[in-house]
Structure formats: structure tokens, C-alpha cells
Amino acid sequence: MSQKPQTGGRLRPVDLARPHGLSTQAVRNYEDDGILPPAARTPHGYRAYTPLHASALRAFLGLVPGHGHRTAASVLRAVNEGALDQALRVVDESHLQLLEDRRTLESVERALRDLAPEPDPARAASPVSVGPLARGLGLRPATLRAWERAGLLRPGRDPATGYRVYAPADVRDARLAHQLRRGGHGLEDIALLLDRVRAAGGLQPLEATLHDWHARLTARGRAMLAGAAELDAYLRARG
Template identity: 75%
Template structure:
């Protein structure tokens, strides 16, 4: 009985926009914006038209801010809006999609690391004098020359041109790019997802400088996974409070 009375008293507690804002270092306008976006339930109004919030609104704000780091603003907003509209299953679907995206990102990172590791352990064939032409390189990779030309059009490889014949000539960097593209294509990744990575390899000046980038990628994925756990805990608390 004491617990029910305490809960009843707590639900009647009035909070001003500034009370919610101060707890999280927000502006009162931000709190009002969150309400208008459906992130918070609709506020009650005083006879003079001022907004008044309750602990339920504070719980919604905590849940939203906890969801942000793991899911991003659009998805976190959609999750809270769905919950506040009573569409809890839709909120769970959105959360599942975020987890699926994180898993896909982990698989992409794994494929990139496998491709880089494969490039690192294989001893490349000695470069041909003046570079490698499209036919020999295609045979070395086990692909058709047309595939190399397609990769060139997509920006994955940048062969030079023989000034006398106009034939494509692949120097050491272009051969490396072609081998990396080949490994990632074997992993099933589309050209548009491969191109940014190869551009990064070129900018870094080779494969070794990418180690810090890959470590940072791992750290960011781990941080997202942990943030999703924190967000889930706050959302569960909010769902219990809603009843």
C-alpha cells in the first residue's frame, strides 16, 4: 500500500521544462522541440498555458538520450515516437534493424581485414619492366580484362597509359588496388562500397597506415554496441514506467 501511495504521489509531481533541461545540460527549447517531435509524451498545461511535465517525461528524455549514441538521431526519434504512440512492436523492429546494421558493419570490417591480411601475406609477383599490362594482370587475378576496365570506370584502379601504344599499364600501386578490389569482390561487396576503402589506402600511402584506422573502426563498433545496451536499459525502464 505504501508503494502504491508513493507511486501515486510521484506521478503527480510537476516538473517545469527547465527541470528536465538542467538535468541533461539542454535548453528548454530543446525539451519543447523533443515534445513536438513526439519523443516526449504531450505535456499537461496549466490554466495559463504553461507546460508541466511529470517523471514519465523525464524517463522518456533519459531513454531518448541513451538511445542516441547507438542508434542515431532519426532512429532514436522513430523508436520513441512509436513507443509514445503505443506501437511498441514497431519500436522493437527499429531496434532490430539497428542491431542488424551493426552486425553488417562488423562483417564488412572483417572482410576488409581479411582482404588486407591476404594482401600482406602473399608475396606479389615481381613487377614487369615498365609496369603490368591489363592481360597479364587479369590472368594473375583470375578475372577477365573487361572486369579490370569496369573497375577502372568505377574509380577502383587507376592505370597509366603507355605513351607509345596507349595501352593500360598498371604500376605497383595500381596492382595493389586491383588485388584489394578482387579480394573484396570475392567477399560479395559492391563496387560503391569498395571504392572509398581503396581511396583511403591511396591517401594513407599504403596498407600499414590503415592499422590505426581499423583499430578506430573496431573501437567505434564496440562503442555502438555498448551504447545500444545502455539505450535498451533506459528504454526498458521507460516502458515499465508507462505500464
């Protein structure tokens, strides 16, 4: 059963909105969406908020940077409905997603470390056909063709024969895809990563992207900790 808001220390919408740079309409919308518990009304029909509402708003805004708006809203709605276990489950699932993202990054870094340095473009090897490339990777040619259909590989074609030809960059992509597949990653995720490699111009420039990826995950983890503190404060205020 949901808990009624405390009535002591009456606050106006502007009192909740101003410290966070929000509009009073945003505060009203949060109440209408269930992010804030229902407010009492004055005899003239005005919303009468309390310190409990201010705590709920801080909890929501504290959760958003680490968990996102949708997840933060789901957590606050569950808490306000008295479904604490459901709220904590949503938080747990968000933490699990962060862990999965960390594991993905670690797998990508391992795959990149296992690759030999990219060749000097001035001394690049000649293109290879699908058969020799597949044998070198211990795969079937059909696998490379399937990866091409999934968007992982983009080999050229020999203008005389129409056969697939894999330039050094294509060979690099095939080797990276092979490493990531062995790490359990799906074709869609690998295709996105290979797009990043191509956009960066190779593996070496990708290091900056990986550094930024690390930084974003770290910031997300820290934001989750800060949001947890605000959520705990709100739970304590509810009693």
C-alpha cells in the same frame, strides 16, 4: 492507443533540460516532435511535465549515441504512439546494421591478410598491362576496365601507346578489390575502402584506420546496451 502521461510530480521544462545540459526550447521541441509524450497544461498554459517525461528524455538521449538521432526519435515516437512492436523493430534493424558493419570489417581484414606484403618501393616491380594483370587474378580484362569505370582502379597510360599500365600500387588495389568482390562486397563500398588505402599511403598505415574502426564499432555496441537500459526503464514507467 497511446498512453496519457502521468500527472504526478509536476516538472518544469527547465527541470528536464538542466540535468542534460539542454535548453528548455530543446525540451519543447522534443515534445512537439513526438519524442516526449504530450504534456498537460496548467491553467495559464504552461507545460506540466512529469517523471514519465523525464524518463522518455533519458531514453531518447540514451539511444542517440548508439543508434543516431533519427533512429532514436523513431523509436520514441513509436513507443509514445503505443506501437511497441514497431519501436522494437526499428531497434532490431539498427542492431542488424551494426552486425553488417562488423562483418564488413572482418571481410576487409581477411582480404588484407590474404594479400602478400607490399613490395619495397626501392625494389618495386615494373608496371604491367591489363592482360597479364587480369590473367594473374583469374579475371577478364573487361572486369578490370569495369572496375576502373566504377572508380576502383586508376591505372596510368603508356605515353607512347596509350595502353593502360598498372603500377605496383594499382596491382595492390586490383588484388584487394578482387578479394573483396569474392567476399560479396559492392563496388561502391570497395571504392571507398580503396580511397582509404590510397589516403593512408598503403596497407601498412591502414592498420591504424582498422583499429579505429574496431573501436568505433565497440563503442557503438556498448552505447546500444546503455540505451537499451534507458528504453526499458521508460517502458516500465509507462506500465
